[in-house]
Amino acid sequence: MAPSSTPETRAALRALLDWYVESGVDLGLDETPHDRYADSARAAVAQRPQALDTRAPPIPLQPQGADPPRRAAAPIAAPDEAVRAAEQEASSARDLDELAARLADFPHAPFRDMAQHFLFGAGAPAARLMAFDAAPGVTEETSGEAFSGLSAKLLDNMLAAIGFDRSSAALAYVSPWRPPGDRALSPHEAAIFAPFARRRVELARPDVLLIFGEAPARIMLTTNEPVGKLRGKAFEARCGAHVARAFVFSSLEAMLKSAALKPAAWRDLRRVAAALQEHC
Numbered sequence: 206m207a208p209s210s211t212p213e214t215r216a217a218l219r220a221l222l223d224w225y226v227e228s229g230v231d232l233g234l235d236e237t238p239h240d241r242y243a244d245s246a247r248a249a250v251a252q253r254p255q256a257l258d259t260r261a262p263p264i265p266l267q268p269q270g271a272d273p274p275r276r277a278a279a280p281i282a283a284p285d286e287a288v289r290a291a292e293q294e295a296s297s298a299r300d301l302d303e304l305a306a307r308l309a310d311f312p313h314a315p316f317r318d319m320a321q322h323f324l325f326g327a328g329a330p331a332a333r334l335m336a337f338d339a340a341p342g343v344t345e346e347t348s349g350e351a352f353s354g355l356s357a358k359l360l361d362n363m364l365a366a367i368g369f370d371r372s373s374a375a376l377a378y379v380s381p382w383r384p385p386g387d388r389a390l391s392p393h394e395a396a397i398f399a400p401f402a403r404r405r406v407e408l409a410r411p412d413v414l415l416i417f418g419e420a421p422a423r424i425m426l427t428t429n430e431p432v433g434k435l436r437g438k439a440f441e442a443r444c445g446a447h448v449a450r451a452f453v454f455s456s457l458e459a460m461l462k463s464a465a466l467k468p469a470a471w472r473d474l475r476r477v478a479a480a481l482q483e484h485c
Contacts, residue, residue: 287313288396295400301330301408308381308401315394320382324351328371334481335411335449336360337402337421338457340380342387352376356457360417366471367478375409377402379420390420399424407445412484413477414442414449418456425451432456437473439480450480 294311298304305325308314324341327350344354352360357376364374379398380390390398402424406414416422419432425442426435435453442451452473455466 284393284396288400291397292400295404298404298408301405304401304404304408305381311401313397314380314382315390315397316380316382316384319385321346322349322382324349324378324381324383326375326377326381327351328374328376330375331409331411332373332375333412333484334364334369334373334415335375335377335406335409335413336364336415336417337377337379337425338417339390339420340378340387341383342458343383346383351378356461359457359461363415363470363474367474367481375411377405379424392423395420395424403444406442406449407447410447411449413480414451415477416442416451416453418454418459422453426453436469437476439476450484452477452480 290313291311294307295304298307308325309317309323311317320341322341322345324345338352338356338360341351342354342356345351345357352371360376361370364370379395379402384390384394402421406425414425416425422432422435423429425444426440428435432453432455436455438453440451440453442449454460454470454473460466460470
């Protein structure tokens with residue numbers, strides 16, 4: 206039965222509404238009040254499992270073709286210790302296959318647990334002409350194929366200009382893993398990869414090296430000179446017991462971005478062709 210509308214009743218209702226507002230109530234959801242504490246208790250009982258299953262859940266099978274689980278993070282080593290460990294691992298490799306396996310499993314290798322693919326190289330592994338680039342790019346990382354991007358097409362054209370292709374030249378990376386963001390190798394990272402790169406040259410015994418960019422040049426020629434001062438000259442790259450004739454070029458990425466670098470590169474290719482003729 207509705208209460209009679211008297212001045213006293215209206216005043217009481219206004220006072221009640223004022224009290225609700227002061228208490229923080231700003232929206233009416235129902236005509237009747239509810240005990241929310243009791244509702245919460247009933248919901249908790251309804252959601253409680255009837256019986257606790259103590260059996261271990263089944264182990265899901267790895268989908269066919271899925272990437273293997275990533276290795277546990279390697280213990281952090283001091284910079285000098287990581288370089289010494291790399292030197293020991295690289296020098297122990299007896300052939301190129303063993304060198305690749307040792308590099309793939311080297312726990313202190315930069316980017317090893319960040320990249321999707323281990324890309325050791327392409328072409329003919331023990332060819333008389335070897336080209337060294339710094340690291341794979343985003344195209345190689347996506348496709349899983351070494352030397353497959355735009356910079357690799359430029360390299361193919363350079364090789365063709367001196368009568369070579371992937372069946373007669375070896376294509377190698379300093380780092381077989383793509384650096385995050387395609388950034389340049391730091392001096393410390395290059396120092397860790399250097400023993401593997403130099404041992405690779407020693408085992409493959411190429412007559413001539415094509416060196417693209419700063420990191421490969423510093424590793425193969427043990428120099429801190431910028432690439433601009435190294436271009437246009439022939440060097441002796443001493444890698445263990447083997448000595449190869451070496452020529453330095455701007456990085457493939459830099460030549461793609463700046464056409465002004467290409468004329469000097471084509472002139473240097475003529476020097477490479479002459480050096481290859483000397484070793485025939």
